[in-house]
Each structure stands twice: as C-alpha cells, then as structure tokens.
Amino acid sequence: MLASLQDILDTVKSNTLTYQQKLMCLGNIAERLFDPRELLGYTDEEWQFLQNQMICDLNEGYAIYRPRYILPDYNVYIEKGCEFLELPAPKNLDEALDGLLILYSHVPSITTFPVYIGRLDVLLDPFITDEEQDYIKIKRFLNHVDKTVPDSFCHANIGPYDTKAGRLILKAVIELEAPTPNMTIRYDKSKTSREFAELAAKACLLVSKPSFANDAYYISDLGEQYGIASCYNALPECGGAYTLTRLRLGTIARACKTVDEMVNELLPRVAKCALSTMDKRHKFVVEESNFFNTSFLEKEG
Numbered sequence: 001m002l003a004s005l006q007d008i009l010d011t012v013k014s015n016t017l018t019y020q021q022k023l024m025c026l027g028n029i030a031e032r033l034f035d036p037r038e039l040l041g042y043t044d045e046e047w048q049f050l051q052n053q054m055i056c057d058l059n060e061g062y063a064i065y066r067p068r069y070i071l072p073d074y075n076v077y078i079e080k081g082c083e084f085l086e087l088p089a090p091k092n093l094d095e096a097l098d099g100l101l102i103l104y105s106h107v108p109s110i111t112t113f114p115v116y117i118g119r120l121d122v123l124l125d126p127f128i129t130d131e132e133q134d135y136i137k138i139k140r141f142l143n144h145v146d147k148t149v150p151d152s153f154c155h156a157n158i159g160p161y162d163t164k165a166g167r168l169i170l171k172a173v174i175e176l177e178a179p180t181p182n183m184t185i186r187y188d189k190s191k192t193s194r195e196f197a198e199l200a201a202k203a204c205l206l207v208s209k210p211s212f213a214n215d216a217y218y219i220s221d222l223g224e225q226y227g228i229a230s231c232y233n234a235l236p237e238c239g240g241a242y243t244l245t246r247l248r249l250g251t252i253a254r255a256c257k258t259v260d261e262m263v264n265e266l267l268p269r270v271a272k273c274a275l276s277t278m279d280k281r282h283k284f285v286v287e288e289s290n291f292f293n294t295s296f297l298e299k300e301g
Helices: 005-013 019-031 044-051 075-080 093-104 120-127 131-148 164-176 194-207 215-222 249-254 259-287
Strands: 069-071 116-119 155-158 182-187 211-214 226-229 233-236 239-241
Touching: 005 019, 044 259, 069 116, 069 226, 069 233, 075 093, 075 120, 093 116, 093 120, 093 131, 116 120, 116 226, 120 155, 120 164, 131 164, 155 164, 155 226, 164 194, 182 194, 182 215, 194 211, 211 215, 215 226, 215 233, 249 259
Parallel strands: 116 155, 155 182, 182 211
Antiparallel strands: 069 239, 226 233, 233 239
16 A cells, blocks of 8 residues: 555654654655555556455565565575674684674564574584583573564574584573574474474474474475575575565455356456566566665675
C-alpha cells in the first residue's frame, strides 16, 4: 500500500512504539511514498493484485535499498578479519565473539536486523580452550544477541557434527530461555552423534529451539554452503534472497466461483504478475539502489 504524510505523523505520535520501532516504521513509510507504477514500472494489473491483496509483498516498500535477507559468510571474517571495520582475524574466543557482534550491527535486512548470524558452532569451535570459562563467554554472547536484536527472524545454525562449541551453545540456550536468536540444527543421521541430537531435542522440548533440518536434503538442493535463516528459509550462504513476495491463495479462491476458474484462469494471471513484480524489484535493488556497489559485505566477499 502507498503511504502518506499522515502515516508519518501517526508513527511519530504513537504511544505504543519504542524509539527504535518508530525509526523502522518511518523508514518503511518513506519507501512506500513512491508509486511503484512510476518507480518500478508495475503495470495497472500488477498494482491491482497488490491492492486487492491477491499478491502480498509483506509491506517491503518500493524504493528498495537492500535485499530482504542477507546471509554473510562469517567464516571470511574468522579467517581474514574485516578491512572495512578495521577488525583483524580473531586469535581467541573473546575476539571472535566481539567481532561477530560488531559485524551483526552492520548486516542489513528488511527488518533492519541480521536474519542470519552464522553456523555458530563451526565458527567458534576452533577457539574453545577452556570449556568452563568459554561457556560463560558464549552464554553472555547469546544474551547480548537477544537484547540487541529483538527480532524473531534472527537465526543461528549449528551442526551437523558434534562439537564442544555446539554443546556449550545448546547448554546456554536451555539456561537463557531467550527467544532470540532462533536456531536450527543441520541434522544428518550419518554425521550427527546420537548424544548431540538428544541434547538438541532436549533443548527443543524445553525452549522450542533448535528446529531440525534435513541436512542431506538441503545439501542436495543448495550445496554445502547454505543457511537456515529468518522463518526457516533455506538460502545460499554468501548470498540470500531479494524479496519474499507471495500469493494469497485464500483471497484468490474467494474471488472465483469454481475450482476450474481459480486453477486455470485467475491463479496463472496472479502468479505471472507476482513473478514480474519480483523481477522489477530485483532490477531496482541491483541496478538502481547501488547496494552491491557500496556494501563492504560484497566487496570483501
């Protein structure tokens, strides 16, 4: 939907939003002040399907300046450091955790928060030297994420292999009982030890995470370098997703008198328009917003 100046004023005057939430809302309103027919080249038919809610763009906006979901390869930082942020490659667990927290604040998404914070056990296990002391640090790190990334789309991965870091992470998850970050274990019966899987299952029963992902299935589809991010989307690591436009099947169905009309007439029209609007959004992000020309994440790989 198009935004208005009144939307801005209503947000400013809201007594239910925090300061940070107001900033986010004001940014989204600004993106929706532009008519996508003029800015992105939407056709009247495409705009009609958005207006009647047969196509849902999740209120992403039209003056798009970053992809919806970004999945950095955080191992690049672990191995090389980050030139833009003047962070050398970490030499110990303290430096690794501190550097990751700094990086997270510079990873954009449609929510403004990072939707993927990496395969934490893989990233941290090489730095584990004293499990008792390192547990305190990892628990503090996860608590920091929960308090600074108040967004349920923030997602961490562990597994498939049993590691010291993985066990410490699950122990901390159980004790913290914090909603963020959400978490998935990449599970593979041939790789994941029964003990590690049981610890993950215990954590899931107690605090509703991690969820279990069929690692072999996702590798066959996306390759080894993938991540489960946001609301359980499997996406390429060192990549992500431009947008999350979808169809509202219930709305489409209610507009039809018969199943045949829905399946063979209206649904193909709406689907075609959804795909074409996605193409136009992608084109703007890549060719007009200059995100990929200016982001250190892209420049440093």
